[in-house]
């Protein structure tokens with residue numbers, strides 16, 4: 001029984017997500033291979049080789065794979081699928097884009113956002129914004145899963161996998177035009193041990209500066225509610241929640257966020273939750289370990305000074 | 308051109324669902340139901356394309372129980388021209404739904420299929436991509452902006468790192484994200500008019516699709532409860548707790 005993990009990368013570096021998906025693969029049990037579909041991505045290959053417990057790193061390099069588009073990467077995976085019983089990817093925008101196509105082409109159902117492996121055919125996944133957990137047994141010969149990476153600890157980096165070149169190139173039908181990726185010195189949301197998130201209560205994008213100062217003091221990442229993103233305070237990639245990113249840091253500080261179900265879905269598995277809100281009735285206080293009823297414009301700078 | 312918009316009936320986004328007593332499912336009895344918010348955004352986008360003169364006909368389709376006709380009527384009140392109801396009482400996996408939608412697309416030959424990126428019940432985020440693969444049409448997921456330009460479609464996608472702009476050729480499948488548009492409210496005269504718009508009901512057999520049993524839900528359980536926290540009186544107390552009690556900083 002072998003497991004194929006689609007690597008998450010941007011041709012320059014391998015994302016931590018991959019080490020977490022490999023951990024999920026090891027929980028299933030069996031040989032784990034990592035597939036890198038990319039272009040000029042030598043550093044990614046080097047990093048993947050070091051993932052503990054990985055058997056082979058399959059490398060398909062072509063300009064056709066440069067953007068990791070779903071259509072041809074899915075074809076590539078289907079082409080390789082004969083050797084594998086499980087096909088895994090992180091539940092990132094790329095994993096979500098690609099794996100359902102793999103499932104459809106293999107005529108098997110997909111399990112999305114798996115948080116726990118019960119056995120090789122039975123998995124747990126959240127439904128209804130995490131208000132319920134479904135334990136699902138798959139009857140398909142091949143299991144295709146996206147993995148919620150916040151639920152798994154990354155494997156170590158002391159491995160020495162061998163590299164297998166894959167020559168097959170499938171052409172993409174998607175034309176890349178441009179991208180505007182957020183650049184930040186702060187850690188990525190999914191990888192940070194501290195996340196400081198702001199909501200509508202911040203009132204403007206300028207006001208987010210006070211959260212940035214707190215985040216920087218703690219070496220943390222910045223996050224936001226949907227309302228803050230919709231209002232244009234911060235960019236879309238910071239949205240935490242049911243339909244944004246799912247995080248589970250050691251410390252999550254929610255500032256000026258009311259605590260709607262959809263927001264909680266993205267952060268309620270954080271180890272310690274702090275809420276700062278001026279409304280004592282705000283639902284965020286029901287799940288916070290430490291709640292502070294205060295005006296954020298006074299409390300946050302004061303907290304930044306004290307830490 | 309013709310647009311096909313698949314929609315789903317789900318528990319309203321403002322309702323917090325609970326697991327039932329025998330841990331077999333969530334309890335949806337007597338809960339307020341609604342059109343899935345992402346599907347509503349998909350319908351709205353189709354209506355805007357029609358208002359802009361790009362689209363000539365909007366067909367909405369749903370797979371679901373008899374009551375799901377309500378959501379087709381809602382979509383028609385927002386501006387869809389006709390509805391197709393594939394009636395089934397069974398809860399189907401996204402792959403089965405995608406197969407049924409593909410059978411509808413074979414008949415309808417729509418140039419564009421717009422659907423929500425996920426439903427807020429199953430949170431699967433699969434159906435559009437699966438349909439695109441089965442129908443062998445290009446896909447663009449998580450759209451926050453779309454522009455039709457002749458035979459091609461320019462799409463801005465919300466990806467993990469930010470925004471990505473791509474073009475794909477029509478016919479194509481697009482799944483929509485939250486920031487694509489803000490759906491309108493249906494006006495009363497349009498709600499009345501929607502009642503007379505054509506609605507065709509089909510069975511799975513009518514479509515000639517054979518479905519498989521892919522999985523079994525063994526149980527549905529509530530998530531672990533967080534233990535109750537405390538309210539602190541001051542910023543100083545908060546800082547102290549974080550350093551000395553929680554030891555997270």
Ligand SMILES: Cc1cc2nc3c(=O)[nH]c(=O)nc-3n(C[C@H](O)[C@H](O)[C@H](O)COP(=O)(O)OP(=O)(O)OC[C@H]3O[C@@H](n4cnc5c(N)ncnc54)[C@H](O)[C@@H]3O)c2cc1C
Nearest residue numbers: 199200201225226227241242243244256258263278279296
């Ligand atoms: C389909 C769907 C998907 C969704 N997905 C997501 C998602 O992924 N993520 C997400 O976050 N939301 C999501 N939402 C939206 C969600 O329902 C809420 O609308 C949103 O989370 C509210 O954001 P907020 O808490 O910032 O704003 P509000 O609910 O407006 O809360 C603002 C809070 O700030 C407090 N405040 C204001 N001023 C101050 C001050 N000076 N000092 C201290 N506190 C102050 C207020 O007391 C209030 O509690 C989704 C909704 C739908 C329907």
